[in-house]
Amino acid sequence: MKKRLALMTVLIFGLSVAMMSCVTTQVKPTEKNFVAPKIELEAFEVPFYDGYWYFAAATKPTKGEAGDRGAFLPMTFTFKITNPNEYPINLKEIKYSVAFDKEFVMITSADALSNWIPPGMCDQVKVTTMITARSALVGLLLANAVTLKAKGWEAWATLEKWWKGVPDGTTPVTLTECTFMFAADGVTKVYPFTVQAQ
Numbered sequence: 001m002k003k004r005l006a007l008m009t010v011l012i013f014g015l016s017v018a019m020m021s022c023v024t025t026q027v028k029p030t031e032k033n034f035v036a037p038k039i040e041l042e043a044f045e046v047p048f049y050d051g052y053w054y055f056a057a058a059t060k061p062t063k064g065e066a067g068d069r070g071a072f073l074p075m076t077f078t079f080k081i082t083n084p085n086e087y088p089i090n091l092k093e094i095k096y097s098v099a100f101d102k103e104f105v106m107i108t109s110a111d112a113l114s115n116w117i118p119p120g121m122c123d124q125v126k127v128t129t130m131i132t133a134r135s136a137l138v139g140l141l142l143a144n145a146v147t148l149k150a151k152g153w154e155a156w157a158t159l160e161k162w163w164k165g166v167p168d169g170t171t172p173v174t175l176t177e178c179t180f181m182f183a184a185d186g187v188t189k190v191y192p193f194t195v196q197a198q
Contacts, residue, residue: 169198
């Protein structure tokens with residue numbers, strides 16, 4: 001009986017030492033050992049579509065107040081992020097611009113997050129942004145006026161083409177000026193990302 005008790009004590013002590021060594025040898029994040037996560041765009045979708053329409057301020061609405069208003073176009077981007085590091089990392093922020101026909105930036109957005117990804121694992125992250133026909137028209141006539149003129153395109157025809165083409169996949173949608181910010185135990189890294197969504 002005494003031998004069994006002594007053996008059990010030795011086994012418990014050995015197990016506790018082994019567990020403590022695992023805890024103390026855990027890899028700590030540093031500037032040098034932080035490996036860039038793998039970022040992939042898994043999906044792009046228009047989660048809700050209400051057609052193409054626009055009403056000028058002079059148009060009397062059936063209900064509500066008159067104003068320059070147009071259909072909205074939400075866009076959702078689903079990313080797959082793989083953490084190759086030996087420690088968890090936290091996705092803190094995604095900044096991105098959405099461009100139509102590769103050159104026309106329609107919106108710039110920043111999403112603050114706190115999305116922990118375990119070591120050696122992957123996770124999905126979704127971000128959704130939205131433009132309206134009014135904001136797109138203003139963008140075409142102001143910020144993108146030079147590019148529009150250089151291509152010889154008319155603003156209203158371009159707007160309608162985009163509004164019908166984005167949901168059905170015939171208008172190229174690109175993520176530009178895109179960055180992902182990750183953090184791990186005081187170490188922060190920002191990585192660029194550019195991809196054509198469709």
